[in-house]
Amino acid sequence: MTDRGLLEELHTALATFEGNICGRISSWPGLGELRRRSFPEQLRSRTHMHPWRELVRLVALRLGWHGLVEPERGWACVDRVYDALDRATARAALEHRPQAVYCYEDGALHTFLAAKQLRTICLYDLPIGYWRAARHILTEEADRRPEWASTLGGLKDSEAKLARKDEELRLADRILVASTFTKSTLEKCPFPLAPVSVIPYGADDAAAGVKGISRRSAQEGPLRVLFVGGLSQRKGIADLFEAMRMIGAHAELTVIGRKSAEACAALDVALGKHRWIERLAREKILQEMRAHDVLVFPSLFEGFGLVVTEALSQGIPVITTPHTCGPDLLTEGEDGFIVPIRDPQAIAGKLELLHRDRSRLAAMSDAARKKAEGLMWADYRRRIVEVVENSCI
Secondary structure, three states: OOOOOOOOOEEEOOOEOOOOHHHHHOOOOOOHHHHHHEOOHHHHHHEEEOOHHHHHHHHHHHHOOHHHHOOOOOOOOHHHHHHHHHHHHHHHHHHHOOOEEEEEOOOOHHHHHHHHHHOOEEEEEOOOOOHHHHHHHHHHHHHHOHHHHHHOHHHHOOHHHHHHHHHHHHHOOEEEEOOHHHHHHHHHOOOOOOOEEEOOOOOHHHHHHHOOOOOOOOOOOOEEEEEEOOEOHHHOHHHHHHHHHHHHHHEEEEEEOOEOOOOOHHHHHHHOOOEEEOOOOHHHHHHHHHOOOEEEEOOOOOOOOHHHHHHHHOOOOEEEOOOOOHHHHOOEOOOEEEOOOOOHHHHHHHHHHHHHOHHHHHHHHHHHHHHHHOOOHHHHHHHHHHHHHHHHO
């Protein structure tokens, strides 16, 4: 957007630039995540940080200070972080009177209300599916697998938070989503909506790093299966554990991801049977991908699933569900498989197929890498710019 002269200001909690405070403290224990908040140098002069709640949140998570990050209540919980950022952005909008504002779910209400006073265009980025659709699926899942219900955090949002989400949607003049599944969940919205644009994310930054790097040979031994993501049944992880039980010694599973704040005995038992890594830097995750044969991402409800594009970029095929970006990106049987949600047997069947047919696995690995090379972030940026420009005409 800077190249087209569209961006006036960027407001965010934290932004890492070479030599700024975030860059200097990113090497401190517990603050390595700041390296993931890096922005291009040309944005430095336009970027305004509102950092304190987010910094406290990151430290509190690392040190186990749960009271500070208790959802909707803690001083440094993610809800308070978004609300503080939203209010700061609203003040800036009233001062500078922009032609359009671009905000994300849970951090748009006050900015959009200010924009409406100014007759400014409201662009709304919805990164995950609509809450009514989520509640329907997750409530069913809590009944289906009650022993995993404590991991389904989306069922705990207050009525006030859900009302805020709806009000943000009502105020939006254009809605942007990253997958056709996310767009489909908006069919459960009980009021009219602005036009919705589907713009999938890219993967070329990861693909560039793997060109010329050889993967592990997968010609013999158990199939090496990988899962990356939050350890919640929203991600379908219990179904993956069940599929691994079905396939037995033909496959080995590595799980990379953090537990939710609440205890889940079923999760603890399952993790004890497999290789589990709680957290890894992104570069290390990409290395783990290259050391595995297939990524399984059996999510029940997902806005996109960047782990899918990252896996493709590292040359491993993906088994996922229709409730992710899978239908938008994968070619069935060539670089991945789409299986129904809540279907461990279908997952096990695809894993067994890849275990038996290593030639097909190798061909799918090559196809995965080629697919990722075509998923360019430049295309994503171009399409976002087109939506912004068309909305402001």
